[in-house]
Amino acid sequence: MSKISRRTVIKATAAGLALGASPLIWLGSEAQERPRIRYEASTPQGLAMLDKYARAVALMKTKGVGDPCSWVFSWFTHWVRSDSSKSAQIALLPEGQRPLASDMWNTCQNHGGQTTEDMFLPWHRMYVYFFERIVQMTLRDPSFALPYWNYTNPATASLPRPFISPASGSNSLWADTRNPGPNNGDPLRNLNLDALRQTTYSGFCATLDNGLHGNVHVAIGNSSRGMGAVPWAAGDPIFWMHHSNIDRLWASWNAAGRTNPTSFAWLSQNFVFANDACQKVVAKVGDFSSIATLGYTYDRLEPIPRTRLSSPLPYLGDSHAVVEKTLGPVELDGQAKRVELSPPAASSKALLGTRLKGLSGERKLYLAVDDLMSNTAPGVLYNIYLNLPDGTAPADLSPFYAGTINFFGAVMLDGASKMEAPALAFDVTDLVRRLNANGGLNDTVSVTVIPDGDVAADAKPMIGTIALVEH
Ligand SMILES: [Cu+2]
Known part of the structure; x- marks a missing residue:
């Protein structure tokens, strides 16, 4: 004592x-x-x-x-x-x-x-x-x-x-x-x-x-x-x-x-x-x-940013809001990983540009990253980019940057009864608008996930779904 x-x-x-x-x-x-x-x-x-x-x-x-x-x-x-x-x-x-x-x-x-x-x-x-x-x-x-x-x-x-x-x-x-x-x-x-x-x-x-x-x-x-x-x-x-x-x-x-x-x-x-x-x-x-x-x-509290997000969680529950998504889990490793998003139904193809024009009031486009899981902690952050042109130099990535994810809470712990796989959503309204204006979209979105450092060998991190969601 x-x-x-x-x-x-x-x-x-x-x-x-x-x-x-x-x-x-x-x-x-x-x-x-x-x-x-x-x-x-x-x-x-x-x-x-x-x-x-x-x-x-x-x-x-x-x-x-x-x-x-x-x-x-x-x-x-x-x-x-x-x-x-x-x-x-x-x-x-x-x-x-x-x-x-x-x-x-x-x-x-x-x-x-x-x-x-x-x-x-x-x-x-x-x-x-x-x-x-x-x-x-x-x-x-x-x-x-x-x-x-x-x-x-x-x-x-x-x-x-x-x-x-x-x-x-x-x-x-x-x-x-x-x-x-x-x-x-x-x-x-x-x-x-x-x-x-x-x-x-x-x-x-x-x-x-x-x-x-x-x-x-x-x-x-x-x-x-x-x-x-x-x-x-x-x-x-x-x-x-x-x-x-x-x-x-x-x-x-x-x-x-x-x-x-x-x-x-x-x-x-x-x-x-x-x-x-x-x-x-x-x-x-x-x-x-x-x-x-x-x-x-x-000694000081942070002021709240003026632009609000209408709390997109849980964002994937409402399937009507999904504009495009990955078809299966995205397995990550030590390299950059590029995946294409697809509209949930063929009929909704080629609507992204139209949808952007129709976005009104508080409605926004989010990149939802859902069901993160990993065997062990990968030990790095992953940065996410939209429609990154092939061969973009590291110094030129920022115009395509959507957000950063981590797998801190994505590892099942010894002694835990279950795990809530983490989920996040990034407001990409302005990014998608800019890419569209520059002719970089063609109504499809690709997502590139790049590790910000070396990935632990046995980690096997995985993202269940990546989706573009209107909310
Ligand atoms: Cu903590």
Whole structure:
């Protein structure tokens, strides 16, 4: 058991008792304190927090795996490392530490198929929240707040300095499981805040998870033991700055007036975590729907882009909306892959140009990429282009660029009951219009998928369907 200060013990015991009765009482008293601010990681305040964070990570790494306030216990709460298994790791623990590990480990939502994709945001908000409390307790510093990493701002698209310098094991924030580019300070590329354009919660949650969130995981970490693979992701200290930012984007989306689910099923869902007394807490999604009652805020929220997307998820359910699609699954490897899309029925052939002229109001054309699956993490992002002329030089690809996909959530995990194969849709209205105006369409669309780096040999990534959809 970890050493904690007398003051923390008293506070935590009171919190524990209150929680037994109702989590609301505990969260309510929390909200009366002045909210802590989560700062952008590269600001002076953010860097000061990262200094504290580095000390906390080092301390947490010295604690035994079975201590719910240890580094590894937090990591395994997301998912247990894939060279072992949950049951094997639990068997190594002292008897008394097994029940909580059994309740908490491998609970990342919704990679195990336990709940629904709508739980991605609240589960990770709770995960970050309770981790932040454990860091506060570890440092005996209740003013600590986790900084966030704002990678979609080109000025801060490189890993924050303390994570890469010094580049050695003496730095508790450095990891040798990252891709060499980012770990040498290269900025992340092809990231955007398109998810914020979604108008429904389910569309927003899934687009953020499968899009920006997964792209950042894969861009930073390798697929064997790093951020690029779910079972290893939370072992890299940058994980928490990434998810602090994902949480900030959710808060931003809400601040612009977009609303969360109000269903009983969503609000009443419970998840198990450990509090800052390293003891079990049961947290309810309804208590984490808004950060206003959670005692923290952000130094800056993102403005919502003016152009909206009418939440095309689930886009392939309505077959009338499909303009053209692939005829079968698209198997990817280490090379560029080109596939032609075909109209679902012969009668609808040669309608793309007409359809473009007829697009009115909020209706748009989307490239839907559905049912992503992979044996193991391929370890690269794939960029998608429309009607790419043969032999286009790498420097000339951008006029044909439609979007970037990742297979972060597309691998069936050990111990998972099922998997929701990720899906994404990209607004390609302007791209298709431009290609059509340049005479580059001829009423057919071809899609080229190009890996942005080397693909792991045994990965075998596959896209179930690629379709052009009007919605
Ligand atoms: Cu994540």
